[in-house]
Amino acid sequence: MYNGFMACKRKISIIGSTGSIGTQALEVLEKLQDKFEIIALAGGDNIVLLKQQAQKFKPRYVVSRADNNGLERICSDKENDIILMAVSGKVGLKPTLTAIENGIDIALANKETLVMAGEIVMQRARENNVNIIPVDSEHSAIHQCVKDISQVDKLIITASGGPFLHKSTENVTVEQTLLHPRWKMGKKITVDSATLMNKGLEIIEAHHLFGFDYDKIEVVIHPQSIVHSAIEYKDGSVIAQLGLPSMHIPIQYALSYPERFEGIKSKSFSFTEAARLDFEKPDLAKFPALALAYEAGKTGGTAPAVLNAANEEAVYAFLEGKIKLNDIYKITEMALSSHNVIQNPTLDEILAIDAEVRIKIFS
Numbered sequence: 001m002y003n004g005f006m007a008c009k010r011k012i013s014i015i016g017s018t019g020s021i022g023t024q025a026l027e028v029l030e031k032l033q034d035k036f037e038i039i040a041l042a043g044g045d046n047i048v049l050l051k052q053q054a055q056k057f058k059p060r061y062v063v064s065r066a067d068n069n070g071l072e073r074i075c076s077d078k079e080n081d082i083i084l085m086a087v088s089g090k091v092g093l094k095p096t097l098t099a100i101e102n103g104i105d106i107a108l109a110n111k112e113t114l115v116m117a118g119e120i121v122m123q124r125a126r127e128n129n130v131n132i133i134p135v136d137s138e139h140s141a142i143h144q145c146v147k148d149i150s151q152v153d154k155l156i157i158t159a160s161g162g163p164f165l166h167k168s169t170e171n172v173t174v175e176q177t178l179l180h181p182r183w184k185m186g187k188k189i190t191v192d193s194a195t196l197m198n199k200g201l202e203i204i205e206a207h208h209l210f211g212f213d214y215d216k217i218e219v220v221i222h223p224q225s226i227v228h229s230a231i232e233y234k235d236g237s238v239i240a241q242l243g244l245p246s247m248h249i250p251i252q253y254a255l256s257y258p259e260r261f262e263g264i265k266s267k268s269f270s271f272t273e274a275a276r277l278d279f280e281k282p283d284l285a286k287f288p289a290l291a292l293a294y295e296a297g298k299t300g301g302t303a304p305a306v307l308n309a310a311n312e313e314a315v316y317a318f319l320e321g322k323i324k325l326n327d328i329y330k331i332t333e334m335a336l337s338s339h340n341v342i343q344n345p346t347l348d349e350i351l352a353i354d355a356e357v358r359i360k361i362f363s
């Protein structure tokens with residue numbers, strides 16, 4: 001049982017330390033060396049960077065994709081007080097569940113885990129008394145705004161709109177798609193941001209994290225990415241969380257929750273520099289992925305897992321130049337319409353359907 005930063009350092013491992021979230025988390029931890037001890041780092045294929053990180057941060061051990069059961073080893077290591085789950089895609093699900101079963105708190109960046117199996121993950125977290133603290137800036141914003149969730153009527157999730165907000169999405173290149181106007185992120189989430197599927201995955205994530213019906217989760221386009229999300233209380237009062245578009249803050253918040261440290265803060269937010277904040281409704285005709293995600297979320301059962309698997313495979317196909325950006329939606333929509341939804345699926349059923357969708361999708 002962790003007794004707080006005053007008593008001892010918080011012991012942490014990072015799954016996905018070589019990625020966008022992982023490297024930013026290490027920048028945070030570099031500033032908070034007196035508060036944290038790193039138990040393990042896990043990366044995928046970037047062995048050079050993983051080695052450099054190991055030399056610099058001196059974790060007790062590292063694992064890479066090549067290590068069989070490496071992620072399971074870290075997530076069942078009860079030395080950890082908290083694990084940052086910063087892999088992209090379905091890889092995050094099993095290790096997250098292992099950590100939960102071992103009573104280890106999770107700082108969750110990997111939204112796909114909750115999209116695939118949100119009910120099971122949240123249920124097991126409750127049973128094991130495990131905190132799941134969101135890293136996604138929108139969910140972190142909501143987490144920071146909420147005092148008493150039972151008094152909240154609506155969640156308002158903001159979206160930058162991605163690189164094609166006011167441009168055509170026809171025949172765009174991979175390079176154009178990866179040029180996100182506000183955030184520098186891994187490739188998968190950057191493509192998802194361009195199609196607004198990222199926001200679709202986020203509403204499903206929010207549904208599970210905060211227990212809200214989908215008609216109480218609103219998406220608003222906010223190109224400046226200053227308001228990271230908001231909540232509306234029953235009496236109409238709206239509380240928003242603001243800040244510069246940097247993942248350092250939500251990462252640090254999740255790792256140090258419920259305490260706050262100066263840590264990575266470099267400058268104060270200036271309202272006058274931010275100057276103007278624009279908001280608009282999302283164009284669901286141009287970005288149908290968002291409507292598809294709402295539909296999959298409302299359908300529930302295995303539908304979100306199918307949405308996630310089909311989208312993930314289609315995104316990788318797009319990145320490899322095999323399909324166009326707008327085909328991602330078409331492929332995902334087809335996978336969902338040909339799927340017979342199972343309600344209240346077991347974990348095995350979810351994993352089987354996930355595998356089946358990925359095999360069938362381009363066959």
Ligand SMILES: NC(=O)c1ccc[n+]([C@@H]2O[C@H](COP(=O)([O-])OP(=O)(O)OC[C@H]3O[C@@H](n4cnc5c(N)ncnc54)[C@H](OP(=O)(O)O)[C@@H]3O)[C@@H](O)[C@H]2O)c1
Pocket residue numbers: 015016017018019020021022042043044045046047064065071085086087088089091109110111112135136137183184185186187188189247
């Ligand atoms: N980036 C952001 O700003 C941001 C914001 C909000 C939420 N998120 C979410 O956070 C998650 C991570 O996003 P990201 O942008 O950081 O992705 P990323 O840059 O692609 O990083 C993914 C990380 O996972 C590692 N990895 C992949 N497969 C692995 C495996 N089998 N075993 C161990 N490590 C493996 C990669 O290792 P190698 O690189 O060494 O192969 C890399 O360290 C996603 O779910 C995303 O939606 C990201």
